[in-house]
Amino acid sequence: MAYKWVDELDRRMLQQALSLAAVSSVSSNPRVFSAASSSTPPSAAFSSALDADDNDDLEDLCRAEFGLKLGKLKSRLRSQAEEQQASLHRFCTDVQNTPNAKLRRELAKSFIMDLASISELATSRYTPTLVKMQSTFLANVQVENETLAGDVSRFKNELADVKDALQRLEMEKQGIESEARRRFEDEKALLEVSLREELQACQVCLRNPRDIVIMPCLHGQFCGECLEAHQKTNRTCPTCRGVIRGTLPYIA
Structure with missing residues (x-):
């Protein structure tokens, strides 16, 4: 006690x-x-x-x-x-x-x-x-936290810059692809026109349109003017050498 x-x-x-x-x-x-x-x-x-x-x-x-x-x-x-x-x-x-x-x-x-x-x-x-x-x-921890916060902020800014750069590159890529498609379409159109004109032009003079078909072989790569001049010296088809028995006019 x-x-x-x-x-x-x-x-x-x-x-x-x-x-x-x-x-x-x-x-x-x-x-x-x-x-x-x-x-x-x-x-x-x-x-x-x-x-x-x-x-x-x-x-x-x-x-x-x-x-x-x-x-x-x-x-x-x-x-x-x-x-x-x-x-x-x-x-x-x-x-x-x-x-x-x-x-x-x-x-x-x-x-x-x-x-x-x-x-x-x-x-x-x-x-x-x-x-x-x-x-x-605690002061040291605060300094470290501030340093880390600064690093995070810097990394975020760098990431934003990278994203902006990627967006610019993507826009440039789209622009290049669009320009390439446009040029392709233009060249394709020109080629089609050229081929069409070539297919429609006389194979002899390459100037007048094709407007006559040789019978009976049905070759029609010539204009009437050139075929008439050819028949003055040769009665055979310029393409197959078959005998020309007649002609028919047509529009190519």
Whole structure:
């Protein structure tokens, strides 16, 4: 009932501290504490791990990406670890030197309060750093987003230019095809006229229209004027060499 003011988390920590105090009081061998204190201090191990990574490149990277001063953060973390180590050292020493169970419980409560105070202080120290990191990170993200937005806008403009160019090419293609069709139709019409005139013109003079048919072979590629001139010297058809027995007029 004496610990109702302690919340569930603190109650568990208190039970662990009391267990440590009970073990320390049963054992009169001072080597219990000396063995604990002879191990590598957490602050030293933590500092060694940080020293391995704390180089100029990492410092510059953290400052650029997160606005984080790595050396300053390392110093704060080392200080916190040292404070926790010192609090644990005092607690172990006091428990070993205190035979009274009630006093040991008071020491445990004091130890828990010290840890809570250290944690609260650490929170107050790290909160500005975390806020600054968040602000820097968000600023970097905003810059990246703006850069990406600019790239997207540029790509859209380039895409629009490409579409315009394709439309112009399509219009030029249609114009070329239309001109080619027009020229083809014109040349076709001229060729038809030429062929028609050629088929209708006398094969001899190539000037007068065909207007007579030779009998009986029915060849009619000549005009009456040219055929009359031909018959004065030759009574055979100019085409098949058959005997001309008569002629019939016609209009080609």
